[in-house]
Amino acid sequence: MIILKLGGSVITHKEEDTPTVNHENLKRISREIRESSIQKLIIVHGAGSFGHPYAKKYAIGDEIKDSEDLKRKIRGFSLTHHAVNELNSIICEYLRMQGIPAMPLQPSSFILTQNKRIQSADIRLIKKYLDMEFIPVLYGDVVLDTEPIKMAVLSGDQITTYLARKLKPERVILATDVDGIYDKNPKKYPDALLLEIVTSKEEIETEETTVDVTGGMGGKVNELLDLLELGIESEIINANQKNNLKKVLNGEKVTGTTIKKRNYK
Numbered sequence: 001m002i003i004l005k006l007g008g009s010v011i012t013h014k015e016e017d018t019p020t021v022n023h024e025n026l027k028r029i030s031r032e033i034r035e036s037s038i039q040k041l042i043i044v045h046g047a048g049s050f051g052h053p054y055a056k057k058y059a060i061g062d063e064i065k066d067s068e069d070l071k072r073k074i075r076g077f078s079l080t081h082h083a084v085n086e087l088n089s090i091i092c093e094y095l096r097m098q099g100i101p102a103m104p105l106q107p108s109s110f111i112l113t114q115n116k117r118i119q120s121a122d123i124r125l126i127k128k129y130l131d132m133e134f135i136p137v138l139y140g141d142v143v144l145d146t147e148p149i150k151m152a153v154l155s156g157d158q159i160t161t162y163l164a165r166k167l168k169p170e171r172v173i174l175a176t177d178v179d180g181i182y183d184k185n186p187k188k189y190p191d192a193l194l195l196e197i198v199t200s201k202e203e204i205e206t207e208e209t210t211v212d213v214t215g216g217m218g219g220k221v222n223e224l225l226d227l228l229e230l231g232i233e234s235e236i237i238n239a240n241q242k243n244n245l246k247k248v249l250n251g252e253k254v255t256g257t258t259i260k261k262r263n264y265k
């Protein structure tokens, strides 16, 4: 079983401040998944331009100041959910067109966080869908938070690592719009160096070029390093490159970053 996170930077035009699907990439990516040899797969996708601009506008995840602010945030929560859910529907439709039995699962309807970290989720459901050979498709969403903030933005990255802890997949793959983790943001610094292996946060600098309310590459790396603490490795690859995803799903080597412990000889 593989858990695959499809970055919002690949499936949407993330630089836009209104929801914009990257149809070309979605079509190709769905085909590459179908053409790969993978049988058991969970897909988690990010929000890209469907989520981050709304969540930022309504400051979901920030402290609620007063009852007026609560009302506004409730509206923003509902709007953000609507947008990411719409993206999820579009993605599932592309997958179904390839004959992939995509089954959308709304995180906001079965996951609760406590101070922005997943507190509870009924993963029996996901296991059951997997056993029945559905391809569950989850996504970065807004969720209720028990304490103290009441509403939070739950990133696709956090869902991915949570599921990896619980389900122990063979591989965890994160597809994004750059070749992997660099020592600094490659979109800003042309001399940035790609790191084949990342073992600690100290090796990199992150500075985001698009709005990402859940911390962009820095947030992703932190999630993946926490996962590594439990002995679970992960890989970041560029899904903008044709056939990269297909190859990586098939176990072929592609350019990218592996988050793993170094072997000292």
Ligand SMILES: Nc1ncnc2c1ncn2[C@@H]1O[C@H](COP(=O)(O)OP(=O)(O)OP(=O)(O)O)[C@@H](O)[C@H]1O
Pocket: 006, 007, 008, 009, 010, 014, 045, 046, 047, 048, 049, 156, 175, 176, 177, 178, 180, 181, 182, 183, 184, 185, 186, 187, 204, 205, 206, 207, 208, 209, 210, 212, 215, 216, 217, 218, 220
């Ligand atoms: N050190 C770094 N190495 C690689 N990318 C970096 C680095 N610092 C910042 N970035 C930026 O991180 C971006 C990828 O992270 P981002 O969270 O935007 O994408 P995503 O996770 O695919 O999208 P989403 O969060 O919508 O799912 C790249 O486009 C790159 O500009």
Ligand SMILES: [Mg+2]
Pocket: 046, 157, 212, 214, 215, 216, 217, 220
């Ligand atoms: Mg991100």
